[in-house]
Ligand SMILES: [Ca+2]
Ligand SMILES: [Ca+2]
């Protein structure tokens with residue numbers, strides 16, 4: 001998580017999580033067409049998770065959908081609702097699921 005913690009305060013804020021997620025998205029999307037099909041999303045978004053992230057149901061996940069999904073997972077992981085994720089929150093199930101979406 002150190003790599004994502006840009007302001008080095010030992011916690012992840014939403015802005016940090018989103019910039020890491022945007023970088024991950026670009027990495028998963030080598031054809032640069034602004035969307036991930038199920039194959040590109042591969043191990044990161046599988047099955048139900050892919051369908052949940054694909055909010056407009058067009059069979060691909062674009063960057064806005066990816067970041068919106070990441071934001072949802074952030075809210076879920078931030079159990080004390082202080083706007084940042086500490087080590088304990090990141091080690092919980094929702095936190096680990098969120099980290100999978102980042103680079
Ligand atoms: Ca931070
Ligand atoms: Ca693509």
Ligand SMILES: [Ca+2]
Nearest residue numbers: 054056058060
């Ligand atoms: Ca979509």
Ligand SMILES: [Ca+2]
Nearest residue numbers: 078082084085
């Ligand atoms: Ca928190």
